[in-house]
Amino acid sequence: MKPQAFEIIAACLRNGSGLIIGPDKLYLLEARLARILKQHAIRDLDALADRLAADRGGALTREVIEAMTTNESFFFRDDKPFAHFRTHVVPRLLATRPPGARLRVWSAASSSGQEAYSLAMILAECRAQIANRSFEIVGTDISREQLVRAQEGLYSQFEVQRGLPMQMLVRYFKKDGANWRVNDALRAAVSFREWNLLSDLRALGQFDVVFCRNVLIYFDQPTKTRVLEAIARQMPPDGLLYLGGAETVLGLTDRFVAAPGERGVYALAGAKPAATVARVAMAAG
Ligand SMILES: C[S@@+](CC[C@H](N)C(=O)[O-])C[C@H]1O[C@@H](n2cnc3c(N)ncnc32)[C@H](O)[C@@H]1O
Secondary structure (H helix, E strand, C coil): CCHHHHHHHHHHHHHHHCCCCCHHHHHHHHHHHHHHHHHCCCCCHHHHHHHHHHHCCCHHHHHHHHHHCCCCCCCCCCCHHHHHHHHHHHHHHHHHCCCCCEEEEEECCCCCCHHHHHHHHHHHHCHHHHCCCEEEEEEEECCHHHHHHHHHCEECHHHHHCCCCHHHHHHHEEEECCEEEECHHHHHCEEEEECCCCCCCHHHCCCCEEEECCCHHHCCHHHHHHHHHHHHCCCCCCCEEEECCCCCCCCCCCCEEECCCCCCEEEECCCCCHHHHHHHHHHHC
16 A cells, blocks of 8 residues: 555544554554445555545545444443442432432443443432432444444343343343343433534533543544543533543643542542532532
8 A cells, every 4th residue: 555545544534533543554444444445346545545535524534434433342341430430420419419400421432332321220220319310321422333323222142241230131121132122211311422522522511420431542642632621621620531441631631630549530620529529519408
């Protein structure tokens, strides 16, 4: 492949989705773009680069971005963030938000939906405590294919065996042929929308809790900073951000600080410690 052609494809991915791809990943381009070459009868990656240069962010660019996304996800991925959300964050939100409040949780790169449905299952388990407040869970992703899958809520036996406790499977899923489908109540608890993290996030509104896990790893430093700071603007002062195990805010932005003693959990800089906020709210309420 010609170096200029590689640069055109790499720039299309970098500008369109933030994905950074180095020349050592040529094999990945070849593997993931083979289907597009075949579908459009494009000779090779050099010819694809010519077509992308003329496409100017159009349908072909979209297809290439879509094909290059890595969508691996599973239920309750890494356990700890979900346990932390359940035991620390839900009680804290319930203590600090007034009756009738609507609390919003965002799965910011939701892929096929497992993260958003894991959060919905936790909230369903906390139904009695939530009482007269409501939760809204929003899943967003750049990949239309994954959003369709997430909306469908249909998972293979293999997928439900990865991380989903048996009692949750029985309680929130029903068998559908060889697969498992999330039940109607869980499905209704989550909404999915197409959203590129590089685009303006303001129309999504404010989120009390943001799970943005295992997506920043694909971006370069300036893009990570840009996305983190845009997310910070969508959170109230006591909002919390969860990142993936290989991700951090360190060296990227000072808008977030690590939650004491927790890995991958971040509060907005300058926010009052959670315990103080909770005490003040309880005294006032
Ligand atoms: C590895 S999955 C992570 C899924 C889930 N958050 C988890 O931790 O299991 C990464 C997801 O990020 C999405 N993605 C990549 N670039 C994106 C962007 N610029 N905006 C929104 N989503 C993006 C991909 O489509 C993919 O579904």
